Amino acid sequence: MIPVIDTHCHLNMVAEKGISVSEALANMSQANLEAAVLIAVDEATAREHLAICTTASPGASPRLYWTAGLHPEGADNISGIEELFAFARSNRDRPDFLGIGETGLDYYHTTEHVTNQKESFSRHLAIAAELAVPTVVHLRDSQKFEPGKIQSILDAESLIRQSGATGVIHCFTYGFEEAMRFVEMGWFISFSGIVTYKNADVIQDAAIRLPLDRILVETDAPFLTPGAVRGKPNQPAYVRHTLDFVAQIRSAKTGESTQQIANAILENSRRFLALKK
Template sequence: MSTETLDLVDSHCHLDRLNLDAYQGDFQALMAATRADGVGTMLCIGVDLETFPRVREMAETQPEVFATVGVHPLYKDVHEPDAAELIGLADHPRVVGIGETGLDYFYAKEQREWQQKRFVEHIRAARDTGLPLVVHTRGAKDDTLALLREHGEGRVRGVLHCFTEDRDMAEQAIELGFYISISGIVTFRNAEALRETVAALPVERLLIETDAPWLAPVPYRGKPNEPRFVAKVAECVAQLKGLPVAELARITRNNFFQLFNKAVP
């Protein structure tokens, strides 16, 4: 099926950091190619407050784009927001979520305390605004779930993005009201465990993403990633779920707008 008949959502990308060499530096040419390949919505993710104005501007000027505000758990030497500041920045019609936030013990195991403190501020902001939380978690299953339970107080929903953890974590997160977002990693040769997890999870709780400009799916692995490559993620997930690609696109699009319900299609 041609991707032109699809209406795909890239639920997590970094448009402000894309490599535009293939488009001679022309961002609008990239956006045109993205639309031509069936991607109708993109969520541009904030990773620090210093670059957030650019992320917000992209959402203001591109009708297909929405934004989030947050500080990535691996970005240490940046401005540290509290919940009140995040809440203020999220008071914008195109800012539809809090994050990217979370815990990464794979790359920063020795920095647990400050990661947890920052994560809690984001959880509080999501709780008090009612906006979904975009969570990065790696090697931190128990603490991620514990902090969501303790500080979310049953009022925080969101997504575990670029999911690579185990099925048990995914199922516990789903019980807490979270969605699970699948990136191009699912297409990698060594990702059999992740494919088994995706096959077992309810499709009504799945999203798809690129995390562009990183983690390009097969057959683009090793190249700069782009939002239009989310079609390859959709094809892989559809095969795992035994669904036509168009049906998988429809379901994950509906899931996205159900979760990010401040966003207007």
């Protein structure tokens, strides 16, 4: 079984769904996960993940990494952002600290707070560039999909371009053209369980047509359980289902073998982890 890396999960919340950290870790080993990245939505969750990484013995399999950031849905409350960034700076040289996020733009529920979200996002991009670490970006929009016209994509592209930061667009839910805007800036595109759902044709098309060296997979656990195990709370081990699905649909169209695709996604994930300089 080719190793796989879950590039985005909320392990603290997986525990809240009744799957303990030790159980989740055992399942990860069994599914041959090489590593998992524990993503923060605020300072408290970054600290929880730091504690989990500290408890899991270093060098243990899978390797665990964590990030620090404020989710765009919390961007109206950026008063503590400098404290959060100070916390990230002070942990910069810990080997398990990977980068900044999740941050980004979420225009799904409301566009009322766009100004605050843009300010928070650009400050996250700036500190990621300063620390020379990757950024984990969340983009979501209520707009009906229309290629080239999604406002959160356009706004994110221009803020990223100004920042010089690097990283991943996580849980990608748009089309090939949207993805390529970020690929052209050297970013990775990560697919979650959503790519396995019915009616995900546009996302599947992107997973098939993107350059093979830019694709990552993730769970976003405990959310977005892949179709093959639907009904259960998601956990990092299930990233294997999303990997298998992407490898199968892509192999059917491109002629690349599923093994070649799984190997490429593993190499991409290792390069993603190595973006921290």
